[in-house]
Amino acid sequence: MSYIGIIITFVFINNFILTQFLGLCPFIGVSKNVESAVGMGFAVTFVMALASISSWVIYHYVLVPLDIVFLQTISFILVIAALVQFVELVIQKISPALYKALGIFLPLITTNCAVLGIALINVRNDYNALESFIAGIAAGLGFLLAILLMSTIRVKLDTEWVPKPFRGIPIAFITGGLMALAFMAFDNALLKNLLG
Amino acid sequence: MLKEFTKGLIKENPVFIIVLGLCPALGVSTKVINSLGMGAGVIFVLLGSNIFVSLLKNFIPEKVRIPAYIVIIASFVTIVEMVMEAFLPALYDSLGVFVPLIVVNCIILGRAEAFANKNTVKASILDALGMGLGFTLALVIIALVREVFGLGTITLFPMGSFNGVIEIPGLIDSPVRVFGLAAGALLVMGLLKALFTWIEDIRRVKQ
């Protein structure tokens, strides 16, 4: 698939949140205001790109040659977790401002399905290094898009009289559900036809 | 002691109250049987990781706490994965990518961090069982709604002459298919959560 195809797929068609159910916890948890949502979105994008690349390297240079593919989960997550922690430390040291904007989201992301998800999906789809990287970025951007939209809607809802039992998390889910309903407009055929 | 067990079922239900572990909760809850399978996997992993984390809590250095926990968790997940693929291939197929993703299920690391590394092995076991069952319970509730409306069936384990599928008359012919899709999952979750909040509110007022 072409790179554009990969991007469209992961941003719209297989949007991690709205169609794949990956990364829902931060999607619901960190979408109460726009700034946090954007911060989270960028942090996820960054980590996903990192995870895609590092897991690709491990898979193709360690696991496959040694025929120990069954260890992919453990080795991917180990490397991702360590890298994230490392990056966090680095950012915290070199740029407190960036840390405030991005870094504080990083530990959250280790436990985010989306990150391990992209690593595994890349392997399933047999992507090469560049494709993996682009898929990682695109999936992250898809997450960013969804969480940003969600946060703008939730900010609007702050000043609506949402019935009490629905306030907070329930209405966030329902909003997500309606967003997912609309995102069904994007399907595989659309992509195939568009890119010929 | 028993409280460690029961709290996870309702009062601190991981899905409905704490709102964690959503991805598998929504991703696999298209059929009741998938929920049960996922729940079993999670209970196993939770149990294993809670036991090991609480055993090793003094051994694991602070600086590599998270990687160490994750390695432990990932090992159990991989075991579940391999065993499930070998012995329950159909279930493995329908749970898809969510089995390896148990690793990052927020509940498990969350319990390791929040509970197991501070408590005894015994308490951790109870906590794991409670949380695991609470998770399973939530998944089954969601799956019941989604499967009944979305497919018009209730799928359980096949037993003897019973093929495991209960058909709901009326819905089986033209189910509300959206319930089975991503949108339906989120909507059902939102409505259920609102329902529970509402019940909780009434109970609070009644007291």
Next chain:
Amino acid sequence: MSNNNLIIESSPQIKQFDSTRSVMWAVSLCLLPAGVWGVWIFGLRVLGVLIASIISAVVAEAAMAYLLKKNILNILKDGSAFLTGLLIGFNMPPSIPYYIPIVASVFAIMVVKWTFGGLGGNFMNPALAGRVFVFFSWTGPMTKWTMPKTLETVDAITNATPLGYLKSGLLEYTGSADSAARYLVETGYPHTNIDTGITAWLNTHMGFSLSDGYIDMFLGNIPGSLGEVSVVLLLLGSIYLFVRKIITWEIPVSYIASFGLLIWIFAGTRYSGGTYFTGDVLFHLFTGGLVLGALYMATDMVTSPTTRLGMIIFGVGAGVLTFLIRIYGSFPEGVSLAIILMNIFVPMIDQYTQPKRFGVQVKKEVK
């Protein structure tokens, strides 16, 4: 001394004519002719569909008002539930089983509208969300069409809307037709005599070179959702709304213009031998729910942006998405999905299109 009957109220002491209530009923009224047309050409059953969707919407509204302890009568009088029900009915195929519009209405009112606090709280168009919900649930019945009375049926397969018909056959087509309407003519899609007559008259006397079919589509002699087919009646109704300034030009014009432009540029390339800049714009404007959507549904104030620039962005976005879904997607129709997709963007659009404040030089960031 004092006069107890005098009202004490904050300024302004006078108001303009319209109110929420009058606006809602006015829109309903303007939709009426198109609905009557639908009943006439698809048969009385269609009236049942409309009644089912309206009643269920109104009952759902009353139920929610009751549950949330609001004044039921006041809420029903504002007419928004009636309108939502009416529009849901408008978006149903004539042969739809009754339970489908009922589910759509109940979902629209209860979930899409009231979980967000009722009128004004929802971010997504209830009628369209309801329609999309049932469309994805019961795709079969939702894509099963009926030929209008005025059109002779050729055989079962042509029980398709012009759009669906075009989409299902166009890719294999290797004939010589150079526009969608000609393709229909060539492959034997039926037309009424009125159409043939008027087209011939236009072509000989007015110097047009139209192919058959447009007039049918414009008047509403085609299969489709029961309220969307009669473009002319929908336009007529909207004139009143434009004159009363109940709807403004921004959304419909930017929507239709951007959609038409894209169709003109790209739609031609979708069949073998087609080229750029040959798309059949009229065909795409007259078919499907575009006119209904652009005039009556994208303009729903609650779910569209509040500023002029925002509305234009919204309209263009909807136009682009409708184009993408219709021309490249797997569904023959794109209007409802395009509009609810844009609904999601509305809070963001609103945030970035705030008016320029008087006497404030640098635009401060709005939270």
Next chain:
Amino acid sequence: MIIIKIFYAFISVTLMGGILGIGLAIAARLLAVKKDERVADIEEILPGANCGACGFPGCSGYADGIVNEDADITLCSPGGSKVLAKIAELMGKEASDPGQKMVAQVHCRGNRDTSTYTYNYEGLNDCNAMQAMYKGDKDCKYGCLAGGSCIKVCPVDAISRDEKNRIWVNKDLCISCEKCVVVCPTGVMQMIPYGSDAIVACNSLDKGGKVKKYCSVGCIGCKICEKKSPDGGFVVENFLATIDYDQKGDRTGAMKGCPAKCIISAENASLEIKKIEDKQKVNE
């Protein structure tokens, strides 16, 4: 064959673990950044689920928020009450002693049935807005305007309205934040001790005769309460009775004797609140 595979697995994963572990340890040492100790302490207390339920980016973000941004300490739902108690202890925010807890209560029972009104008010349901228009639509300019501003600001939903548009405070829910007292423009919302058995439900400083004209449940300053319950702490000044709650004497005499029935018992108030709350399972 199998053994070799296990060996490879062993070697590679061990190496990975070792290298990453060492790397992290080195990095943590080289890149260490000082933190406010309380932040670290609270982080320790928090469950570490990093779920984001608090609205902050993860547990460390929330810990930082509590210490540096004065965030509400009740936001961690996974942590529950235990965590809350520990944080409260650490931050020095203690729950007040229930014995001396003060609660808000409305000192007015006037409504459409009992009082006369000056004009037809139309507009915002907000007491401060109503107050700005001839001090509200009641002829009594001291009473509750029933606009419900207090209901809006109460953080724990302790205040509700009955079908007669009277406002009641549920003293068990009230957390003594006094937000309602601050927002109330007429001053009828006042703090009284949690345990008080009676409330003078009137705030009017007008003369008895005038009060009688516009309100049938208003205090007319007749001093009967002072006489019937001499130890009850009743003081009538400016044509209005007030209670000195430090005096713990019996107040039933005054309650029974009050000709305007404007001294109501706390029990009655609680009953009324229960009535409302039973009905309104869902309020708006």
Next chain:
Amino acid sequence: MKEVMKIGGKLAAICAIAAIALGVVNAITEPIILAARAEKLRLALSELSAGLEIGEFIKTDNESSIIGYYPLSSGEKTEAYIINIIGDGYAGDLNLLTAISNGGEVLSVVLMEDTETPGLGKEAENASYMEKFIGTGNGSIIPSSKSHLNAKDADSITGASITFIGIGKALNEAAGFVSQLGGM
């Protein structure tokens, strides 16, 4: 530095134990998994082959959607081929195995893997679904559009025509491929 080594060592130790444990479990489960997979394929093939002899799997190395094929022969003569081909479905790829005779007739089709919607496109996994294709080819057209079907069949795929078209196109391609093979 010693401290650092200790930390690294501890993590390594945990990893080591985990790796060994996993290796052991894998040693037990892997053969089972592989056997199960092989069994599934064998079953499918034997059904498709209709008693003919199944030859070696030959991978095509080009970029086409045809992954590879098994020649089917009775005795010496290759009578048909089982083609493994990927079609475009509604929600993703359709992994198909189809047996096509030398003459281009579709003998049988099986949908091995797909991500279609339950109730719509997923119906194609049922054997009965493919009856519309079987026997077509060789002279008649292999249906790849609703207009190639009779009214009843057309009705039965309403709401799933994309899956249907995807399969139809793949089969046409496979048939074309077979005729190429035959021509070789």
Next chain:
Amino acid sequence: MKGLKTFNRGGVHPPGKKYLSENKPIKNAVISDLSVIAMSQHLGSPAESIVNPGDIVREGMLIGKSTGFISGNIHSPVPGTVKEISDIYLPNGMTSKAVVIEMEGEFDRLGKESIETNWEHLSGKELIEIINSNGIVGLGGATFPANVKFTLPKGKKAEYLVINGVECEPYLTADHRLMLEKADQIIEGIKIIASIIKPEKLVIGIEINKENAIESLKEAALRADLPLDVVSLKVKYPQGDEKQLLKAVTGKEVPSGALPMEIGCVVSNVGTVNAIYEAVVLGKPLIERVITVSGGAIKNPQNLKARIGTPIRSLIEECGGFTEEPVKVVVGGPMMGFTIYDLDTPVTKGTSGILALTSREVRGAAQTACISCGRCIAACPMGLNPTTLFKYIDHTEYDSAENIGLMDCKECGSCGYVCLARIPLIQGMRLGKRMLRTKKVKA
């Protein structure tokens, strides 16, 4: 009508209804026996009454003394005895102390020839003092003490003196009549102000629906040889607001939160100019003003010159009373005015009109939730987002409202006029500002 100047964003076009009274010449109103003179008739701190019950006062005598820099002097409109000092409600719903005077004795001015004094030798300072001592406040609505306005801050130079003859409020025709009947006096008044602040340019802005007033002022300026630029403006509410007027005539925007002086402009209402003329040339304090009594329920709408302190009831009676029961009695214009319930409320210096409105004119309707129609946003001349502001205020998030410009709202009423949902937007704005000012904030 093309090419006329106006402001560029927002604004509304309520039905003008000026025909009801625009052709009625200004008439002196009957002076009532009892006058109630509020001590708070101007922006700023209330005046302090310097009379006691039983005191005898003369027409034009000082009875309330200015109490600060921004405050105003108040004079007795009638001769008589002080009956009591009481608390009354002002039309805007606030309370004020008031001096109640029972009329008796002889008028010093009424019916007597007034003597014109020459003012040209007076310095700016002296003129300002005359304005101050005669209690002149802005009659355009804001009742800002005029002496304060003309005291330019150090280092500031006035580029424009803009006279506000817009009278954009529907129904009101008081300024219109004044410009027709007192054009020469107004021109003289402008000269007085010009000699105080020495502006580079003199402009008067008048909406095109008062063509005869435009003509009359043009001629008067010619007669007096005053280089006054009479600018015709498109009819659009709220053009009379100084910020919009300045935008229309000078093209400049007064920065948010600042006064017109910031861009070198001084704005004064024609009524104020006339009052200044009377104070400086005739030595007459501000004890009467022109008031339009109009509205669908008034039998015979008129422009009355009434003494301050006259009960509104008496003015309505003078116009023939009600033809039908009004639903609202409004003090001021319909867009910014206040409703009253007590017809004995007295006239103050800020009372520009008294309207008795029928339900057909008011066009009330059931309030619903906001349907985000955006009409309020399009109507707001200040470029604010009234619906969002209101939602913040309704949810007690006053700080958020302040952040998006609550304090810029001048309560013009344009948004409330167009609101489909009949949301009391302006009341919300007022509440929000009050809460911010008193810092009673935050839930």
